[in-house]
Amino acid sequence: MNKIISSCLLLLIFFSIGYWISQIxxxxxxxxxxxxxxxxxxxxxxxxxxxxxxxxxxxxxxEDIELKGLIQASNKKESVAVISINKKPVExxxxxxxxxxxxxISIIGTDHVVIDENGITKQIVITNIDELVDx
Numbered sequence: 001m002n003k004i005i006s007s008c009l010l011l012l013i014f015f016s017i018g019y020w021i022s023q024i025x026x027x028x029x030x031x032x033x034x035x036x037x038x039x040x041x042x043x044x045x046x047x048x049x050x051x052x053x054x055x056x057x058x059x060x061x062x063e064d065i066e067l068k069g070l071i072q073a074s075n076k077k078e079s080v081a082v083i084s085i086n087k088k089p090v091e092x093x094x095x096x097x098x099x100x101x102x103x104x105i106s107i108i109g110t111d112h113v114v115i116d117e118n119g120i121t122k123q124i125v126i127t128n129i130d131e132l133v134d135x
Contacts, residue, residue: 064085066124070082080092106121
């Protein structure tokens with residue numbers, strides 16, 4: 001009888017050791033989906049921009065645009081322009097982002113941005129370049 005009990009306990013120990021080894025050595029779970037790293041440039045209709053774009057405002061007349069700063073990136077499309085409109089707090093824009101109705105950033109240069117306003121382009125130079133150079 002003691003031999004049967006000791007054999008059962010020995011088997012129980014072996015099975016528990018085997019179970020824990022299989023848990024430790026098991027591969028990690030693979031996610032059901034994989035993130036795709038590609039971007040698609042789709043031209044969004046103006047009506048959808050009006051409904052969903054938080055920066056899209058038609059009720060405000062743009063009288064004064066100041067370029068307060070630039071953040072250059074190695075990829076030109078990732079560069080950011082820091083712009084103040086009508087003396088309000090600054091907002092950050094990338095190339096092809098809409099500033100206001102019919103107005104978007106075309107080019108971000110080293111000291112200027114080019115804005116396309118309903119087909120008419122205008123260049124805005126950084127306003128406080130002397131302050132930035134002194135600091």
